Amino acid sequence: xxxxxxxxxxxxxxxxxxxxxxxxxxxxxALSRNDRPVSELALEGVHAFPFDLRNKEDMDTLADFLAKQxxxxxxxxxxxxxxxxxxxxxxxxxxxxxxxEVNVFGLAEITRIVxxxxxxxxxxxxxxxxxxxxxSLKFPGLAAYSSSKGAVITLTELLAEEFKxxxxxxxxxxxxxVQTEMLEEAFPGYEAPVSAGEMAAYIMDFxxxxxxxxxxKVLQVSSSTx
Numbered sequence: 544x545x546x547x548x549x550x551x552x553x554x555x556x557x558x559x560x561x562x563x564x565x566x567x568x569x570x571x572x573a574l575s576r577n578d579r580p581v582s583e584l585a586l587e588g589v590h591a592f593p594f595d596l597r598n599k600e601d602m603d604t605l606a607d608f609l610a611k612q613x614x615x616x617x618x619x620x621x622x623x624x625x626x627x628x629x630x631x632x633x634x635x636x637x638x639x640x641x642x643x644e645v646n647v648f649g650l651a652e653i654t655r656i657v658x659x660x661x662x663x664x665x666x667x668x669x670x671x672x673x674x675x676x677x678x679s680l681k682f683p684g685l686a687a688y689s690s691s692k693g694a695v696i697t698l699t700e701l702l703a704e705e706f707k708x709x710x711x712x713x714x715x716x717x718x719x720x721v722q723t724e725m726l727e728e729a730f731p732g733y734e735a736p737v738s739a740g741e742m743a744a745y746i747m748d749f750x751x752x753x754x755x756x757x758x759x760k761v762l763q764v765s766s767s768t769x
Contacts, residue, residue: 551623596649663710703759719765
């Protein structure tokens with residue numbers, strides 16, 4: 544069974560990933576600023592502690608946990624995301640920066656921490672967005688969020704190239720509309736055709752098996768707009 548790290552595990556797709564991975568017998572480290580939703584599930588094989596991608600002490604705690612308790616990571620699913628839905632001219636510099644601190648800088652740092660514990664057969668999966676795809680339909684108010692997701696795609700391609708001789712594999716999934724709390728924040732009242740549980744099932748299968756077929760790729764996982 545695989546040892547899997549899932550960030551952004553307190554709600555939506557992340558929480559569903561934890562449920563489904565644990566149900567399939569995998570060991571899961573669920574990381575989120577709010578660890579209560581996962582801890583209350585009391586799932587076998589699941590570890591959880593409060594974790595903020597912007598906090599250096601939390602990164603140190605993660606490194607210590609991996610060194611002392613796991614020693615190996617098979618899959619890292621970078622699912623955590625910070626959404627800002629606000630007109631560009633009303634967005635303060637610190638608000639724009641906060642989105643990037645989670646979606647780009649925090650993602651990069653946790654990947655740097657985890658990589659020494661991964662073998663060449665490992666898989667790093669970045670959860671991006673259709674909003675980050677060049678040439679895709681864009682929406683007002685999502686300048687910080689969508690541009691950060693574009694950065695995640697390029698970072699994934701670069702890391703795949705840098706580690707192509709040794710592994711692990713790096714891939715990104717650009718998600719379309721999924722019925723989550725974050726979607727409601729971005730598009731109030733919109734009902735997506737895909738549930739968080741359905742998308743989590745797809746991501747889990749891809750995380751477990753996708754590295755055999757893909758490396759350095761971005762897959763557009765979208766059946767609707769937005």
